Amino acid sequence: MHGYAHLFVPGPTNVPEPVRQAMNLPMEDMRAPDFGAFVKPLLDDLREVFRTRTGRVFVFPSSGTGAWEAAFTNTLSVGDKVLMSRFGQFSGLWVEMAERLGLRAEVVDVEWGNGVPVADYARILGADRAHGIRAVCVTQNETATGVTSDVRAVRAVLDDLGHPALLLVDGVSSIASIPFEMEAWGVDLAVAGSQKGFMLPAGLGLLGVSEKALEAARTATMRRAYFEFSDMIRLNDTGYFPYTPATQLLRGLRVSVDMLLAEGMENVWTRQNHLAEGVRAAVQAWNGCAIVAAPEVRSDTVTTIRVPDGVDAVAVIRTAYERYRTSLGAGLARLSGKAFRIGHLGSLNEVMLLGAIGAAELALLDNGARIEAGSGLAAAITHYRKAGTAQQKAA
Amino acid sequence: MHGYAHLFVPGPTNVPEPVRQAMNLPMEDMRAPDFGAFVKPLLDDLREVFRTRTGRVFVFPSSGTGAWEAAFTNTLSVGDKVLMSRFGQFSGLWVEMAERLGLRAEVVDVEWGNGVPVADYARILGADRAHGIRAVCVTQNETATGVTSDVRAVRAVLDDLGHPALLLVDGVSSIASIPFEMEAWGVDLAVAGSQKGFMLPAGLGLLGVSEKALEAARTATMRRAYFEFSDMIRLNDTGYFPYTPATQLLRGLRVSVDMLLAEGMENVWTRQNHLAEGVRAAVQAWNGCAIVAAPEVRSDTVTTIRVPDGVDAVAVIRTAYERYRTSLGAGLARLSGKAFRIGHLGSLNEVMLLGAIGAAELALLDNGARIEAGSGLAAAITHYRKAGTAQQKAA
Amino acid sequence: MHGYAHLFVPGPTNVPEPVRQAMNLPMEDMRAPDFGAFVKPLLDDLREVFRTRTGRVFVFPSSGTGAWEAAFTNTLSVGDKVLMSRFGQFSGLWVEMAERLGLRAEVVDVEWGNGVPVADYARILGADRAHGIRAVCVTQNETATGVTSDVRAVRAVLDDLGHPALLLVDGVSSIASIPFEMEAWGVDLAVAGSQKGFMLPAGLGLLGVSEKALEAARTATMRRAYFEFSDMIRLNDTGYFPYTPATQLLRGLRVSVDMLLAEGMENVWTRQNHLAEGVRAAVQAWNGCAIVAAPEVRSDTVTTIRVPDGVDAVAVIRTAYERYRTSLGAGLARLSGKAFRIGHLGSLNEVMLLGAIGAAELALLDNGARIEAGSGLAAAITHYRKAGTAQQKAA
């Protein structure tokens, strides 16, 4: 296999060279006298990425799934009622976890391609006069369908009703990529993972936690040990961890956070939108293909593409991988075989995405799709040019 | 700061160059068509390191502490009785975790410096005619005191009594370093971490699980999600994982497992003993210093060294770090200020350990210890020479 | 700057990941007892890349320019007559070097876009009955114009005439990329550099030297020291070097040679042709652009593209670099401002080249070229598809 492998799954994302360089290091003592002086500002700066001033950020050696568990077990008790919705593979898995952990999930099922059902949430929460619902869960970015939900609208519902439930957000594939305002939106718990917008290998689960959620953690009785917030707080306050942290990833995280903050979160979000628009332009130019997400909820981090009838999306992905050295995301669960995904989050640029689009065109053509060769690329070029011209004028 | 930093804590350990090279890589798709062909033989080969043919090995993105939790939550139910012992910081933390998770721990406290109280275990298990004790826990290597416990003897007790309790072993700082025979010793659950004998960065929790423990997992009702064995089994059987694995570490693990198996586990154990003997010779030559562990239970992976009266072990460690660029392990809990530790597990050789001993001598002298300059080094040299001569003769 | 930088200059080329990993290493002693056991097979295997069984390969710490100098100084004497031709920047510089070193160069100037003037060479050599011409020089691949010369034809001329001149070939941007047969073509001295087909950083000059050239070196009186073959031979025969070699690059070279030989040189050449055809298809689809090289001499390692009148090629390159993070090659000397180059040698694949073509389209459009957006990409896609289909059938 020649040349570089091309990675366009919605996580893990491409690791920037400075981050890769920073992780090429010998091991170190996580109890060294000066280690705390490294950790404390890092945890502080992470709050800027999560956009919270009054909350805290925890970093666990785990995947994002572990961070989901940390969110539930620290703030809720067995039997607690939580309001959730299911509109894709990951929102569905989160519901499953809630149930396994003994929560009573009230679940709204939504057609795939749409996001959090704000009106349903409003109705249900409005009916919950006794405030039996302890937490409301929103998957901000459903990675399976490429849908971005309106977290702010859910907050507004809660505020309008004066409902005290915690607002829990799965931001694994959104935070550090698309607009997320933990404090302004009143999010109580936000879950992220290292291998998406943070541009790192998988292995860190990150959580932004509001003061209200920390307060809830003091009385929540769900059993927990590895993910216990109070241990983290006690040690983090000294710059250390309750058990061996993944120091290699933390050193990389230092660099990726520096990169994000140097660019400015708003600029990160704008860039991701710019890049995503090019991908969507390409898909819309492909005859017979369709974007799974409804127009108003399309994600800037991943696009899920329904392939034409008669084309096998699994074969498309396999061809892209084996023949063109390009990893595209699979259609998951009910979309298996019917869709593939292009992840366009993390460290990317226009030319990389032309590669992604080109690889998809090649693989679609190879598998019988009657798209016009170059049609998606031409649309993307036209978008990137136009956007570029706009940027140039502004500059 | 000039020259290389020297790392002699009992984990993280020094990462061998081939492992470091293997982890210097771009990210990859953990759902790629050929990823399973990488994962399956890796999981198989791990069984050779754990020395089990009939069991399985699980690899979680977590620390060893997470693997402890996985061991308990998958095989036990809230309220289950477990037999444990406490003779150092880590055996103590394990007890604490058991209690947090709702287990009823019957705890034998043992003087630090000693290992698992086999006689006490025999007495308690013998009295447990109703087999209320569901699991017996052994910390094979107490990293705080540098003590190795006799796991095999506990197995013998269980066998003699025909007691059906599961045998759970914390092997975080022993597996892949000192003799451990999962199958021969009838261990049901063995916990390890990537950053010790596996010579990797922290971030992977590994578990060896016997068929009996897997059977227990089918009925155990403790709530669990992230660490659920059955999800792991279902996906691992296809070569994949239930959530994003730490692929960078897995690529490193492939190389470290190759290195271990190429050397042969018995040879690894012999080498660790050879290196440890040199350290112990050095400590015994230092006037006023003492090895915390009782003579018959001294660990080949870490030596805990009591400093002379009047010397502050915290200052010794700080001097070693700041002035001699050398990380020594701290004395933990009741040994804080009174002892320091030299980790001698993982990828090491004689000359590295001369550096460790030399740094310790320098830092001890700097902090008022009346040891003779060079005394420990001379003893180590003499040991390494002698051992070398013996090896030469054999070769 | 986000995402990866894209490198499509005709050297340095993209370093494959296994080579990069191999160069991520601590330093070593180039006089170590086992270093020779590493060097000797490496030098042997290099002969397979050069396609010589009876010759030797030397590796100097230098650029390709240094290897040019080594070729002249070791085999010729001041005042010797050499036959050369000039049809681009690099063939021109080689002439300049010959003159600086005191050789009398008989130079045939050829219009840029063409290759070695075989008929002129035949005429001149035919007239040289006294065999005053001691060496005949051919730039196999003129990197400035993207032209491949016919080395074999020059050999035929020499053979037909029974002319004893040495045949010297500049293969810096051809060897390890396009067909080169040192022994079959009777090449006496072939010059290569690490940063092209060998897929390494710059820093090694490589020379394939025939027995006849080694014989000439015994009597050649041009002054030389650093590049002295006889020192190299004496030490290389033991596996060592007369002065400190660039060990880091040698470790990388070991891996890149392994990759080349595992693929097979013929397959390397076929792949390069396949990739180049896609680039040429794209250029031909761009309205107003033209390939500088004449149709029958187009190089499979680099394409030089004349931009439409009124477009500034310097600006195109700058836009590609600054706005699209893509390095294209500059038009050199008389082509400055009129042409740019796409390097397509080394470790590449179709999707990478779609990126190169896309970046060029974007930058051309940004600078006023009236090409159709996506036109080059569509042509390349069509070629890569077709070729792929053919390959599939064959497989």
Next chain:
Amino acid sequence: MHGYAHLFVPGPTNVPEPVRQAMNLPMEDMRAPDFGAFVKPLLDDLREVFRTRTGRVFVFPSSGTGAWEAAFTNTLSVGDKVLMSRFGQFSGLWVEMAERLGLRAEVVDVEWGNGVPVADYARILGADRAHGIRAVCVTQNETATGVTSDVRAVRAVLDDLGHPALLLVDGVSSIASIPFEMEAWGVDLAVAGSQKGFMLPAGLGLLGVSEKALEAARTATMRRAYFEFSDMIRLNDTGYFPYTPATQLLRGLRVSVDMLLAEGMENVWTRQNHLAEGVRAAVQAWNGCAIVAAPEVRSDTVTTIRVPDGVDAVAVIRTAYERYRTSLGAGLARLSGKAFRIGHLGSLNEVMLLGAIGAAELALLDNGARIEAGSGLAAAITHYRKAGTAQQKAA
């Protein structure tokens, strides 16, 4: 082989981690629009390392041997007379190069273990009333014997006599390690290599060149091309190079120069002396061993150690390498078998050198030396302690 390899040859030296990280990078275009902005300040800053304000520094892709050649060929003409001295392998090789290049070397042979014969130089230069001697050569640090010559004294001789000869210094193993003052000492040409005090892999030859030497280069007629200063000047003035530079090493050089200047050259020199004293203390404690260099000329970068009669130094080195994973320097030429060398230049610290001394003790003992185990280590510890105490008091 377990643990890290230990490198104590007098070059290549250990590469610091930040330098290694900086060299772990993809390739780049050495003609990129912003490459010059990287090169120019780097070349400027190198002048601070060479300690010249009015001179220039050139960086060639070559070894230090190539830089020797550059020094001669650019400033002298065939037949020119040069004054040289020979007191070790490297000063001898430099003489040999001068002769090969057609210079008439007047050579003073000095007993190995001593340095440049200042009195002889004074006598010869004094007798050279016609100023036929065009250059005076000094090997500042003879790496074979571990001798540092008095460059300043030679300058004083020239000044006293008003002799106009150029002063050429081989500083390959001294510059960036021990006191060297190009401008204050009136050095006209100073040669260095990347793999010594610059703490990089081999592959760069560096030259500091005074205005007077640049003036001489305008009329010197020795044939040269690859190493031509005027090409370098023309391109370096724009921030570029006349041919492909070794960009990977240049990126590393940027970091190593930053490290040197951040520390301050005087502090670098002091540190090297401090570390060297520990090694010398160790050697003097070894019964039957002796330092080859005379007491007043002992080098702070390398110590050459004569082994006791009856001990084979070649075997000592081989044992250190094969059994203790430690590279010691070989005794060269007439010292082969009789001496070994410990390189103590570059990025080192006390604990690393304890490893070096320990490995040497082990290997000496293994090969029959009747030294006392630990004797050298004790002496080194005592020195490092004392020096440390002094430093502490001063701080």
